[in-house]
Amino acid sequence: xxxxxxxxxxxxEFPKEAKEISHILLLKSGLIKPLMSGVYEYxxxxxxxxxxxxxxxxxxMNRIGGQELLLPVLTNREIWDETKRWDDFGEEMxxxxxxxxxxxxxxxxxxxxxxxxxxxxxxSYRELPQLWYQIQTKFRDEPRPKxxxxxxxxxxxxxxxxxxxxxxxxxxSFDLHYNAYKRIFHRCGLDVIVVGASSxxxxxxxxxxxxxxxxxxxxxxxxxxxxxxxxxxxVATTRLNPVQGESKEIEKVHTPVSGTVNAxxxxxxxxxxxxxxxxxxxxxEKSVFVLMRGDHEVNEGKLASYLxxxxxxxxxxxxxxxxxxDIGYISPVGINNVDTYADSSLxxxxxxxxxxxxxxxxxxxxxxxxxxxxxxxxxxxxxxAGDPCPQCKSGTLKIKKAIELGHLFKLGTKxxxxxxxxxxxxxxxxxxxxxxxxxxxxxxxxxxxxxxxHDKDGIIWPxxxxxxxxxxxxxxxxxxxxxxxxxxxxxxxxxxKFECLIDDRDERPGFKFKDAExxxxxxxxxxxxxxxxxxVCEVKLRREEKKSxxxxxxxxxxxxxxxxxxxxxxxx
RNA sequence: CGGGGCGUAGCGCAGUCCGGUAGCGCGCUUGGUUCGGGACCAAGAAGUCGGAGGUUCAAAUCCUCUCGCCCCGACCA
Numbered sequence: 001x002x003x004x005x006x007x008x009x010x011x012x013e014f015p016k017e018a019k020e021i022s023h024i025l026l027l028k029s030g031l032i033k034p035l036m037s038g039v040y041e042y043x044x045x046x047x048x049x050x051x052x053x054x055x056x057x058x059x060x061m062n063r064i065g066g067q068e069l070l071l072p073v074l075t076n077r078e079i080w081d082e083t084k085r086w087d088d089f090g091e092e093m094x095x096x097x098x099x100x101x102x103x104x105x106x107x108x109x110x111x112x113x114x115x116x117x118x119x120x121x122x123x124s125y126r127e128l129p130q131l132w133y134q135i136q137t138k139f140r141d142e143p144r145p146k147x148x149x150x151x152x153x154x155x156x157x158x159x160x161x162x163x164x165x166x167x168x169x170x171x172x173s174f175d176l177h178y179n180a181y182k183r184i185f186h187r188c189g190l191d192v193i194v195v196g197a198s199s200x201x202x203x204x205x206x207x208x209x210x211x212x213x214x215x216x217x218x219x220x221x222x223x224x225x226x227x228x229x230x231x232x233x234x235v236a237t238t239r240l241n242p243v244q245g246e247s248k249e250i251e252k253v254h255t256p257v258s259g260t261v262n263a264x265x266x267x268x269x270x271x272x273x274x275x276x277x278x279x280x281x282x283x284x285e286k287s288v289f290v291l292m293r294g295d296h297e298v299n300e301g302k303l304a305s306y307l308x309x310x311x312x313x314x315x316x317x318x319x320x321x322x323x324x325x326d327i328g329y330i331s332p333v334g335i336n337n338v339d340t341y342a343d344s345s346l347x348x349x350x351x352x353x354x355x356x357x358x359x360x361x362x363x364x365x366x367x368x369x370x371x372x373x374x375x376x377x378x379x380x381x382x383x384x385a386g387d388p389c390p391q392c393k394s395g396t397l398k399i400k401k402a403i404e405l406g407h408l409f410k411l412g413t414k415x416x417x418x419x420x421x422x423x424x425x426x427x428x429x430x431x432x433x434x435x436x437x438x439x440x441x442x443x444x445x446x447x448x449x450x451x452x453x454h455d456k457d458g459i460i461w462p463x464x465x466x467x468x469x470x471x472x473x474x475x476x477x478x479x480x481x482x483x484x485x486x487x488x489x490x491x492x493x494x495x496x497k498f499e500c501l502i503d504d505r506d507e508r509p510g511f512k513f514k515d516a517e518x519x520x521x522x523x524x525x526x527x528x529x530x531x532x533x534x535x536v537c538e539v540k541l542r543r544e545e546k547k548s549x550x551x552x553x554x555x556x557x558x559x560x561x562x563x564x565x566x567x568x569x570x571x572x
Numbered sequence: 573c574g575g576g577g578c579g580u581a582g583c584g585c586a587g588u589c590c591g592g593u594a595g596c597g598c599g600c601u602u603g604g605u606u607c608g609g610g611a612c613c614a615a616g617a618a619g620u621c622g623g624a625g626g627u628u629c630a631a632a633u634c635c636u637c638u639c640g641c642c643c644c645g646a647c648c649a
Contacts (some may be wrong), residue, residue, distance in 0.1 A: 009582095009583095011583070011584090012583085012584085012598065012599085012610065013583060013584040013585090013597090013598070014583085014584080015583090015584075015641095015642080016584085016642095017577095017578085017641080017642045017643070018642090019642095019643080034641085036640085036641085037640080037641065037642085089649090091647095092647090092648075092649090108649075109649060138649090140648085140649080142647090142648065143573080143646080143647050143648070144643095144644095144645090144646090144647075144648090146642090146643085151648080157649095198649095199649085200648080200649055201648090201649060202649055207649095218648085404649090407649065409649085437649095439649070475607075475608055476607045476608085477607090478606095478607070479607085506607095507607090507610085508606080508607055508608095508609085508610075508611055509607065509608045509609060509610095510607095510608080510609030510610050510611080511609080511610045511611090512609085512610090513608080513609050513610085514609070514610045515610080517609095526608080528607095528608055529607095529608085530608060531608090
């Protein structure tokens with residue numbers, strides 16, 4: 001490709017609103033342009049990268065027996081009503097009416113469409129398993145898009161769906177994806193961490209997320225410093241040892257400070273872990289106490305799995321009405337008609353401090369089993385850095401930011417049951433198909449690669465997804481020898497079907513070097529009068545400083561060798 | 573949805589407080605010089621000042637409403 005004819009709007013200046021490095025470089029290097037909030041145009045150079053990522057994904061999906069298809073983006077309301085997801089997705093779906101006033105939505109994902117297809121076409125266990133995938137644009141009306149393509153409202157996803165006759169089959173399909181995903185990310189140059197995660201609106205039993213560690217990430221993951229425990233903060237657990245304070249009997253203490261654990265802890269000179277934090281929630285009009293240690297915060301996502309999705313924190317007025325005290329001075333001690341859930345870490349705790357249900361007073365010496373009627377001990381706290389690992393004996397947990405690149409869901413029969421997607425098994429009994437669903441965010445791979453492979457001058461594409469292999473930089477096109485040599489090299493590459501860019505623009509050298517470094521093609525060939533006098537041109541890897549002097553005749557072979565060496569870095 | 577910021581030439585911004593009819597840098601066009609790290613000279617084109625309404629002799633500037641974009645939070649397969 002000749003740069004003089006190529007649409008590559010690189011920027012010298014860019015909006016200061018761009019903060020994440022991937023956002024800055026995507027805009028600066030002319031890979032994408034914004035159209036509206038959370039919607040981007042993918043320009044030729046960026047689209048090449050995306051196509052290369054897709055190519056890797058196709059190869060790996062086909063390798064595990066995936067069959068590519070393409071499902072509609074326009075979908076009718078009825079199928080979403082069958083699984084209640086028309087309402088569950090709510091505002092996140094782009095919804096509208098067609099001219100006949102029928103409800104339509106732009107698909108945010110395709111479980112319903114796949115299940116509908118399968119129930120019409122799959123009748124017998126002989127037709128199972130199936131593994132179908134597509135690379136398709138998805139639409140989600142995110143409340144707040146951000147970081148360029150990290151969270152957008154229209155994005156490209158590889159989504160696959162496995163159909164199996166039983167859960168053993170599902171486990172196999174799941175494993176196939178697990179391994180395919182590892183290969184995909186490795187080939188793209190990314191190291192990923194697999195974490196246990198929440199299934200959210202997708203439902204199902206087990207889910208794994210493939211995470212790329214980055215400060216730009218929106219997800220928070222929890223890792224053990226000793227073993228392989230890794231989980232999304234949404235579901236991460238810990239194993240706190242029960243704590244025992246000194247006092248045995250309940251005793252009221254005057255605490256004339258704001259009722260926060262911090263303030264009271266300072267006042268009394270007692271560590272926060274000896275406090276019981278009492279939160280009041282309203283579930284379907286009923287009050288519910290939720291207790292946890294003073295040194296931890298509640299995890300409302302976990303809470304939802306016990307209380308259901310319809311719950312809210314009680315208002316200050318409701319708190320006062322029930323307990324007679326303000327938030328900060330309350331506890332379930334002495335209040336018997338309210339369901340009380342406690343975090344598992346509170347079990348057998350004694351000598352604890354908590355609110356006295358009277359403003360500016362707390363009580364100490366609380367023995368939770370003796371003094372509070374606990375309906376159930378459950379896991380409801382948000383893990384903190386430094387908490388002990390729930391899996392190994394000696395490890396402690398650390399917390400990192402990450403970008404979610406892929407997600408595997410064991411859906412089980414959630415969709416097949418509600419949509420009656422049944423097959424006849426070999427025993428003659430009609431059973432629901434056992435399903436899995438597996439997604440990869442294509443743009444997020446691109447952003448993550450930039451996040452990992454860049455320097456102060458720009459992007460450094462791994463050769464596996466680079467938009468071109470070679471970038472020829474003729475220093476001075478008015479010099480006939482420079483022009484002829486660079487064109488000759490370029491033509492040979494084209495003939496040999498090597499993706500090659502030549503900067504044949506009438507620009508000065510510095511300008512061309514800057515652009516070349518910005519867009520980050522892996523191999524630069526510099527053709528200038530100075531080196532041609534020595535009978536050579538210069539070949540340089542974008543990721544290295546070192547330049548090699550190679551004669552124009554040998555440059556093709558030299559570069560080919562270099563590319564194949566680079567490719568080895570990303571082979572599986 | 574809450575909090576904050578911003579919409580002025582293709583891009584990045586100043587001008588708004590204190591009203592007087594729009595400017596800077598980059599880019600673009602033409603001509604010339606230059607050519608190993610985002611060149612220089614000369615000439616030039618280009619703006620409904622996000623939109624609507626109002627106040628005023630006069631509005632980018634003041635008032636009201638509205639649309640959009642970004643950031644923080646809430647939310648998020």
